[in-house]
Amino acid sequence: MAASQNRRKAPDADAEREDELQYGHGPFSRDDLDEKYPTRPHNHSKTFPFHDLFLNLFNPLNENKKRPAGPAIARKKQGRHGARNSNPAEEKRNIIQRFISRWRNDVGPDFYPAIRLIVPEKDRDRPMYGLKEKGIGKIICKMLNLTDRSEDGYNLLNWKLPGQTTATRMAGDFAGRCFEVLRKRQLRTMPGDLTIAEVNALLDKLAAASKEDEQLPIFEELYNKMNAEEMMWLIRIILRQMKVGASEKTILNLWHADGEALFNVSSSLRRVCWELVDPEIPLEEEQSGIAIMSCFQPQLAQFQMHSFQKMVDKMHPTEEDPEFWIEEKLDGERMQMHMAEDKQVPGGWRFGWWSRKAKDYTYLYGNGYEDDNSAMTRHIRDAFDPSVRNLILDGEMITWDPEADIMVPFGTLKTAAISEQKNPFQGTQPRPLFRVFDILFLNDKPLTRYQLRDRRKALEKCLRDVHRRLEIHQYEKAESAEQIEPALRKVVAEASEGLVLKNPRSLYRLNDRNDDWLKVKPEYMEEFGESLDCVIIGGYYGSGHRGGRLSSFLCGLVVDGSSRPKEAHPELCFSFFKVGGGFKAEDYAAITHKTEGKWHDWDRSHPPSEYIQLGGHSQNKQYEKPDVWIKPSDSVVVEVKAAQVGGSEQFRIGLTLRFPRFKRLREDKTWQTALTLQEFIKLKATVEAESKEKEFKVDNSRKRNATKRLKKEVQIVGNDKKITTAYAGQTTAVFSGLDFCVLSDMVQPIKKSKGELEQIIKSNGGAIWQGPSARENMIVIGNKNVVKVASLVKAGVTNVVKGTWVLDCLRQAEIDVGKERFLVPFEPSHMFYVTADAEGGIQSNVDVYGDSYARDVGVDELKRIFKDMHPVQRTGYNGEEALAHLEGPGCDLKQQTKGRLFRGCTVYITHSNDPQRQIVANELLFGGAEIEEDLEKETITQVVVVEDQERQSVSDLRRKIAHSGRRKMPRIVSRAWVDDSWNESTRLDEERYAVVV
Structure with missing residues (x-):
């Protein structure tokens, strides 16, 4: 009721001026907006001051984010009305709800000016600024008359590096580094009086400015009217890197119960705020579905569980319908294509293209058949059945090399599309290929509520392949988990992304990551891993808690005599890969201790080519350029585990490791004994040959002929004298040559x-x-x-x-x-x-x-x-599934959230009287592990020894496990593995914590 009353209040003069300021000079005039949104809400009062956003929303959310949380933990917080029980999630909602309530009461029903600053990464109406950290740093230096050799100028332009004399706590946080520099020179100590509407107007001007000379006056105006903290938050908004611990889903749903639903079908904050004004009026049914030329938030694939059988069970097969589908996961950009009849467009059809993040790519792929600037639509005129009036397709835009007839890595997509725009009929150059795997709208009817199987039938009826331009993505039908592994090994051998398993009985769920689509990527499968010993040749400064310190490293292969040019330095290394995951604090400390004082700043104009050569060397480019470099003779060797080797022009040898992870520091090796280029080439050839021999094929008959050669690496030094004892004579040749x-x-x-x-x-x-x-x-x-x-x-x-x-x-x-x-x-x-x-x-x-x-x-x-054939146990709630859903996409494996640290682990903890046992159990449970109390269970993957035990007791434990007849032996590790992984927020390699007798 209060919201309705506020909406009826007449706008005051200040509110009218702000409305003109915000909506009178953007891409649409106020008259255009009023025509398109005749019932758009109008605020009755001025918007809040800009500083109100961080004082009453951003800062409280950041403080709340730091509060400890865990399973079944309720903590007391003193409020205005006395002690009350709350947890961080509840308090986050309270903070947001209080801000929204104040806005409705004190400003009015138009929340759009605020929300586009709260979640700027979701604002599609304001163009990109074309500014990154270095560009903003240059503008601030010019504004403050700082040279790049001054302390503050250096710190701004090299924001990832530690400051020359200032504290390093802001290293890796560009906005924080700007705060440190600006607060020493700020014109005002108290916050300024710029309102949210005025800041939006200035940001619109900044987005329209394309040159530094145009951007500088805008920054100067902001600097003159804001203090250092306001500027810090403004820079975070420009960079679209808020990280305040609240997603757009939470905020939209607190604004209106149907806020998320409307955003999912429109990807528009403006529509949510202008069509869902009154929280008591629900979204109309016709507004809740996807629509032509309105970008929606697509369904996403869930992360893989730790066993194929479990993944199949998640799709709820039945005896009558056990089928699921296996698709190759494509290495491209998720894309939705909208097409509709439109006589005003040359050719009679209008197209729209949007990426997963709602970026409009129509300018690139074409708005119609006659679009002369099109990289796609001009080639697909024959793709659609004559009965089609309009449709929406969901698929993946990939790069295809027509000469080799293979898919090209994702990083080349935009280059290939631009090249196709300029030379559309040159048949040999790489070009975009749209692989379609779903149809969501057909002839004015949304199809999201139909099963995938039915949607696929509709897709195949209305769409025809245009060879290597637009094609229907194929799938393989399967009914058992055993069919997954051969398919995965096949795509890994072909250097593909992995697999996606799909439930043909499923509906399409917008902006959701669920068990109907399951992603199987090789980086999640440790059995594909190889361990390599490589020398560190470069370092990269980190951000966040690793700011000001080296957080990842460039590793290389030693170029030995047979491959090294005659004039090259003996220590020459070719760049091979970057690694930043799997390190713990003591690993960083050990590397720092051994290399301290030996690092050199990378000078782009004078690269150390006699020691290190990067990708792009022949084109005088410097791909994956490190912040600092080190001579191989001054460096250390690290053992790294990776999923596979893939092609990449970003590194000197033309190949790189996919998903590398640090395993241990090889203190027993020097750069001369690290892996060389020739050794790697030989090793790669051997592994590829063995992979072909190990190819796994499933058949219903007995597999007597399925012999496979297994990799056997024997590196133990010992007495190799051959035994010469007499024997009865050779009776068969079964072991001949072994x-x-x-x-x-x-x-x-x-x-x-x-x-x-x-x-x-x-x-x-x-x-x-x-x-x-x-x-x-x-x-x-x-x-x-x-x-x-x-x-x-x-x-x-x-x-x-x-x-x-x-x-x-x-x-x-x-x-x-x-x-x-x-x-x-x-x-x-x-x-x-x-x-x-x-x-x-x-x-x-x-x-x-x-x-x-x-x-x-x-x-x-x-x-x-x-x-041993145990029936599958099904339960309702699954904690592991819930954690994966809450974490969502984009989880950085270099720094995992603690809710997924031990996912896929089934752990037995030794029984002891040590009270610390429960702490270990809690850490494992909260990290997603399953605790097993029966040592006989074959699902156990790790056995954790809580306290130092007698050698005999550990020996008995190992003997009991060894004689259990299980198929897979668990790792026996000390509790330090759990504690260190927890403290470092990354699962560490178990071999370093093995308990030996």
């Missing part, structure tokens, strides 16, 4: 002494060696945790195989009569210890229940497999 080292007796399922195993192997063609050595493909046999086996396990560089594998190979050779040699691929039950690199390949040799693909199992083993 080298074995037997370290212990066999105890299960039958007893065999070490000598008996050696005789069996030798009599079937194998060569026996006395100790593990660096011989290629040596197979180490161990069945008990004797000293030699324990030392190998501790070193963690080679697999240890049980004697049962030897017997299974011989047994299968007897079944497959006529085969001179049949090697059963390693299976989890064959392994006493598995390295991290081999774990994924070994697991792929059995199905989800442990049944072998390559050998016949006996009756007893089949009974055990049946016994």
Whole structure:
């Protein structure tokens, strides 16, 4: 009622002047706006002063963001009416609601002037300013007459670097650095009197200014009327980097219950504020659906869970309809295409193109068939059925190389589109290709409430492929989780983005990330990882809490003699990748300690090409230019784990690691022993060859012929004298050409002494060696945790195989009569210890229940497999799912939110009387892990030892796990792994915390 009364108040003179100021000089005149929005609301009073925004909204939200929160925690906060229970989420809503209520009462019903400053990144009506940190820094330097050699000038232009003499707490925070510089020179200490409407008008002028000479007077006017804190927040608004702990969803829903729904179908803050004025009047039904030429917020794919079966279960298949779809995830830009009949447009059809972030790309891809500046529409005239009057398509815009007939990485898309605009019919250059995977509107009817399966039928009826211009994205039907892994391995081998699993029974949910679309990307799959030892050659200063310090590093490959130009320096390195994830505080400290005083500022005009060469070297460009560089001889070597190798012109060798993550500092290595260019090329070729041999194919029949060669890296130094004991003579050639080292007796399922195993192997063609050595493909046999086996396990560089594998190979050779040699691929039950690199390949040799693909199992083993087949347990609420939904897209894996630290982990915590056990459990639970109380459960991925225990007790624990017959061995780690990961806000590598006997 109060809102309605306020809306009826007559605007005062100040409010009229502000309305003219805000809406009289923008892209639309006030008359145009009044015609388009005849019922648009008018405020009855002046808008709040600009400083009211940060004093009563931004600063309180920032303080609230810092409050500790956790599961089932209720904290008391003293309010105006006494003590009350509140948590940060509730208090955030209260802060926003109080501001909105004050606005309705004191200003009026038009909230648009405020919300476009509160969430500037969602404001589509104001163009981009064309200003980044360095551009604003130059303007401020000119405004204050600062040279780039002065302390403050240097600090502004090098905002990521530590200040020369000032405190480094603002390093990495450009707006904060501006505050430090401006407050020493500010003309006023108290906030100015500029209103929100006046600031909006000045920002409109700034967005229209394209040159520094035009932008400078606007900054000077703002500087003269604002204090340093106001300028700091204004700069954050210009950069669209607010980070106050409140999303547009929360704010829009507090303005009106249907605020988010209208924003999802329109992507317009203006429409939300001008069409949803009264909170008591709901959104009309015809306004709640998507519409032609109105950009909507698309549905997004959910992050992958830790098992394929769990992902399939999330899509709720039924016995009658177990189907789900597997699509390749494309490496491009999400795009929606709108098309409608319009006789006023040449050609009779009008098009609109918008990205996922609601950026209008119609200027690039074309507004009609006759658009001479089009990179797309002029080529797709024959794509649509004659019965189509209008439609909206959802898809991915990618770059296609017609000569190689392959997809090109995303970074080339805009360049290819601009080139296509200029030379539209040159057939050999890379060009945009629109891959369509959904249709959401057809002939005046929204389709979002229809199932995906029905939408797909409509898409295929109304759309025809235009070869390598506009195509329907294909999918593969599947009914079991086993069909996912071969598809994923296939796209990874082709250097693709990954997969998307889709539920064909699902509806389209705007601006939502849910389990109907599930994303499977190789960076989430540790079994694809490789570890490489590379030398650090450059550093990048961080932002936020890492401001003023090196937070990520450029790593390179040493160019050895055979590849190095004759005139080059012996220490020459080629840039290879950047890494910033997986480090903890002590890792940064160790690198700083070893390299202190050895870093040099990067000079773009005089790059250290004799030591370091970057991407773009041949074009005199400097891609991925570091802030500082270091000579390889002064640097350190780091071991890095990555998902895969992909092509990239950003780095000197033309390749880079995808999703690299720091594993450990190699203090035992120098730059001379780091990975060289030649070694990497050879390693890459080997891995690619092995990947082809390991290709996993699912079939309904027995897979006796599915032999796979597994990667075996033996790097243990030992006695390699060959055993010369007599044997009974070779009876088969099963192990011909293979080298074995037997370290212990066999105890299960039958007893065999070490000598008996050696005789069996030798009599079937194998060569026996006395100790593990660096011989290629040596197979180490161990069945008990004797000293030699324990030392190998501790070193963690080679697999240890049980004697049962030897017997299974011989047994299968007897079944497959006529085969001179049949090697059963390693299976989890064959392994006493598995390295991290081999774990994924070994697991792929059995199905989800442990049944072998390559050998016949006996009756007893089949009974055990049946016994272990547990039914899927379904529950309602899932904490892990809720955390993933709340976190949403854009989570920086370099600095994970604590709510997802341990997602995918199932942890057993040792029982002890230490009261710290519950703290460890709470950290794991809040980080998304599952706690398992039964050590026998095969789902356990980590065992956490809470307190220092006797060697014997840890040994008993390890023995119990080893003899449990499980398919995958969990990591046994100290509680420091949990604590350090929690403190560093990133999941650290477990190998560094392994508890050894």
